[in-house]
Amino acid sequence: MDFYQVAEIEISYKHQGDINIRPKVIKGLDAYNILINQWDANKLDLLEQSKIILLNRANRVLGICNLSTGGIAGTVVDPRLVFVTALKANASAIILAHNHPSGNLLPSAADKQITHRLKDAGKLLEIELLDSLIITSGGYYSIVEEMAYHKIRRGNSFSLEVQPPF
Incomplete structure (x- = not known):
């Protein structure tokens, strides 16, 4: 047995079609519309699944990856x-x-925790986590859109100010 023999690893990526005609994600609703059309409707209200949308520098969709399927209460x-x-x-x-x-x-x-972990890991790899969405048959929740504002109390009134969600 040769202990010094190492497996060769080759990395390749082949995209199909013109990248400029792929969907572009600008806001949470764009991501939701892409995802809801790809989600198995028979599983949406049955068990928890996680996916990622992969984007290029222009926020064009490279693909969607099914990460995991769990049970009723988590994945x-x-x-x-x-x-x-x-x-x-x-x-x-x-x-x-x-x-x-x-x-x-x-x-x-747990949703907030994994979002922070992925945000931090992405910084190291220079792969930005743009958003984290919760999908239901009745709509979606965008952590970036919902948490980007926070209430500021000034006397007897409130105002909303932009705050980075991460």
Whole structure:
């Protein structure tokens, strides 16, 4: 047995078609519309699944990857699988999405935690996490859109100010 023999690894990526006609994601609604058309409607209200949208520098969709399928109350998002997929696709940015079969659009503590972990890991790899969406049959929740504003109390009045969500 030769202990010094190492497996050769080759990386390749082949996109199909003209990249300029692929959907462009500008806001959460764009991502939701792409995802809801790709989601298995028979599973949306049945069990939790997670997916990522892979984007190029112009926020054009390179593809969608099914990351995991869990049970009624949760699914596992492995950051290593997220970023190995993004690296293989030569993605510059990603959008994380998962569904809540319960129909609850609010993020759990675990949802917020994985979003922060992926945001931090993405900084190291220069693959930006643009958003994290919760999908239900009744709509979606965008962490970036919903958490970008916070209330500021000034005397007896409130105002909304932009705040980075991460």
